[in-house]
Amino acid sequence: MSHVTSVIDGLKKLYVEKLKPLESTYRFQDFVSSLLTESEFDAKPMIMLLGQYSTGKTTFIKHLLKGNYPGAHIGPEPTTDRFVVVMGGTDSRSVPGNTIAVQADMPFSGLTKFGTAFLSKFECSQMPHPLLEHITIVDTPGVLSGEKQRTQRSYDFTGVTAWFAAKCDLILLLFDPHKLDISDEFKRVIGSLRGHDDKIRIVLNKADQVDTQQLMRVYGALMWSLGKVLNTPEVMRVYIGSFNDKPINERAVGPIGKELFEMEQEDLLSDLKDIPRKACDRRINEFVKRARAAKIHAHIIGHLRKEMPSMMGKTKAQQRLIDNLAEEFAKIQREHHLAAGDFPNVDHFREVLTGYSFDKFERLKPKMIQAVDDMLGYDIPNLLKRFRNPYD
Amino acid sequence: MSHVTSVIDGLKKLYVEKLKPLESTYRFQDFVSSLLTESEFDAKPMIMLLGQYSTGKTTFIKHLLKGNYPGAHIGPEPTTDRFVVVMGGTDSRSVPGNTIAVQADMPFSGLTKFGTAFLSKFECSQMPHPLLEHITIVDTPGVLSGEKQRTQRSYDFTGVTAWFAAKCDLILLLFDPHKLDISDEFKRVIGSLRGHDDKIRIVLNKADQVDTQQLMRVYGALMWSLGKVLNTPEVMRVYIGSFNDKPINERAVGPIGKELFEMEQEDLLSDLKDIPRKACDRRINEFVKRARAAKIHAHIIGHLRKEMPSMMGKTKAQQRLIDNLAEEFAKIQREHHLAAGDFPNVDHFREVLTGYSFDKFERLKPKMIQAVDDMLGYDIPNLLKRFRNPYD
Ligand SMILES: Nc1ncnc2c1ncn2[C@@H]1O[C@H](COP(=O)(O)OP(=O)(O)OP(=O)(O)O)[C@@H](O)[C@H]1O
Ligand SMILES: Nc1ncnc2c1ncn2[C@@H]1O[C@H](COP(=O)(O)OP(=O)(O)OP(=O)(O)O)[C@@H](O)[C@H]1O
Ligand SMILES: [Mg+2]
Numbered sequence A, B: 001m002s003h004v005t006s007v008i009d010g011l012k013k014l015y016v017e018k019l020k021p022l023e024s025t026y027r028f029q030d031f032v033s034s035l036l037t038e039s040e041f042d043a044k045p046m047i048m049l050l051g052q053y054s055t056g057k058t059t060f061i062k063h064l065l066k067g068n069y070p071g072a073h074i075g076p077e078p079t080t081d082r083f084v085v086v087m088g089g090t091d092s093r094s095v096p097g098n099t100i101a102v103q104a105d106m107p108f109s110g111l112t113k114f115g116t117a118f119l120s121k122f123e124c125s126q127m128p129h130p131l132l133e134h135i136t137i138v139d140t141p142g143v144l145s146g147e148k149q150r151t152q153r154s155y156d157f158t159g160v161t162a163w164f165a166a167k168c169d170l171i172l173l174l175f176d177p178h179k180l181d182i183s184d185e186f187k188r189v190i191g192s193l194r195g196h197d198d199k200i201r202i203v204l205n206k207a208d209q210v211d212t213q214q215l216m217r218v219y220g221a222l223m224w225s226l227g228k229v230l231n232t233p234e235v236m237r238v239y240i241g242s243f244n245d246k247p248i249n250e251r252a253v254g255p256i257g258k259e260l261f262e263m264e265q266e267d268l269l270s271d272l273k274d275i276p277r278k279a280c281d282r283r284i285n286e287f288v289k290r291a292r293a294a295k296i297h298a299h300i301i302g303h304l305r306k307e308m309p310s311m312m313g314k315t316k317a318q319q320r321l322i323d324n325l326a327e328e329f330a331k332i333q334r335e336h337h338l339a340a341g342d343f344p345n346v347d348h349f350r351e352v353l354t355g356y357s358f359d360k361f362e363r364l365k366p367k368m369i370q371a372v373d374d375m376l377g378y379d380i381p382n383l384l385k386r387f388r389n390p391y392d
């Protein structure tokens, strides 16, 4: 660990030496999350915009960049029809999804699991831009409202939003005063962000389209229903304003409205500028969470292997284990003093398990577990001592 | 019914002739709601104010009346220590709770069931006032916040709020920007308003005590938690303003804030002025609901009587009926084609039942039921045809 040049560099090395071997031995990638690639460690912090169509997601990005990204479409009807990753590059160009997914230097190979139907609705837009040297922005297709959502998506939309939510540093949910309703698809999308509540921020956009009294009604109604849908006691931060390149419509909102919106816009921008500084801490945090999950996963797989008979009755034994999976989890938890809350979802685990023969699983290798424990107990704390956060 | 002079007068006569006999025969008053007195029919529409201490309930009333009611106390610490009914009268005076509860011309005899501990915290404040000729206002002691609520109330606070909620036409829940938290006592109070959601309005008072950006945070947080506590999909109307006799603090909120608050205050005042007009409709509605409940109640009591053996094994039979009460309800419901949702709460009914010998109950008297059916089917519709709403 002596020729390490930064915290991220250190994590990358620790991953390859100590965590990845455990993950691949117990097929962590099939059950929980694909193996990390170098490019994922090097990826810039990412923010994702989500919201009903026409709430101004693409316009918001245009406003941030003070110009359009290559391939941007803005319009009153549903326009953005794909996930677009907007990132820095030496020249302006659009790269199609199928190409990005196979590029080893891009952190998007994990998206191949959503199939070509998705990849053809996925694009990378590159351009030279000072802001994009520090963050990557993900534009998304508008979430469909009540009437429109009957049109079926050809791919697992909420699977994709969940994937990006895990990789992102910040998720902006956009609303506008005329598009407040949280449709079923929107509820599913919000559900797909579970576990990443701390990344979510709400934007009540186009706030200057209504007068102050209406705005208060609209804002109140939004909070009323969001409180129920997000179901966290902590109130989410909401930014009220109008995020486009036009001046604020002072006629509707008056000078105070203008001043309020400008303060809110500044707050949001400074929050966005804060992301790179916080991103390093967040990565360490997610890395540690991942290591814990991988350990538990190894214990589960090792346990299932151990419970298999050496000769006869394998099919029966395997079926019994699958049927009693919740109890087996409880056993493992007690035996190794693990936190019950860290265990994976039983039903999902059972579903993936059905594709395997348990007697082909690896037995638990205490040395591998020990390596990860050492990493968590010594290497990472030492790494943090050596490198202070580069953005501090 | 020919010498009837108004809808309310008509209902009063119908009650005495057709509904009250059914209610008292089957002891409706012991199980559901005390018999109605003349004074309850004549009572003015009532609004109740509820909220944490110092949110400005008493000040709000002072603002409405443009002066204090006799015995009003205003101050930054918990001040109002009792329920005060503020009503019109020929001269200004305070009447203690024990006295009002026994006055036949006052609609408060039902409150005696909360005992003298309550009655000594109950008061009637009378004064000549044009507004009080049309409405009665109920001031309440502040709901206690987290730390303070350990002090026990000496009476059933939420029982009393529930009682008033049923009699009121409008319930104002007051909050102020520094007192947003919904304590456990407040949650129970809100719970006690169940079934009267349509009467609830929210007031975010003292809105000029914080600047606009803070106000938005505060208001958002309030809606976020209220949405969860009230648990209705419809957003409650919130009035944002400062309801006292001082001019709005323009320094904090600016001219737009001032304008907004003034509009909100006007909206609320005109909502309050609308109450007498709507109160008549509401009374008819509640009267009809009551008649339906009394019919169901009569069916239940009559059924329990019918199921009792004439000679031996009475105690056993009664116990069996009590144990299977839910099934007995289901039988009655099917037999008489009644709505399941209109049946009383089984557990509460069972509790009251334990004090009775079922063989002392009256048998079902079809003629009495018929009288109420006639009242619902003919008399009330005719009454409505004859008298248009006097406030229309
Ligand atoms: N702050 C704003 N104030 C007023 N109008 C706006 C604002 N932001 C965007 N608009 C307008 O709203 C419409 C939709 O904008 P845009 O295409 O950016 O939305 P979107 O959320 O990206 O929609 P989609 O989900 O369909 O891609 C456009 O006509 C745009 O000009
Ligand atoms: N709109 C307002 N703006 C600023 N201060 C206010 C406002 N309304 C009331 N106050 C102040 O708040 C304090 C509490 O007011 P008040 O006694 O009316 O509250 P309350 O809700 O009746 O309290 P309690 O529950 O203890 O009876 C007083 O000091 C009063 O002057
Ligand atoms: Mg778009």
Ligand SMILES: [Mg+2]
Residues within 6 Å of the ligand: B057, B058, B059, B073, B074, B079, B080, B139, B140, B142
């Ligand atoms: Mg008071």
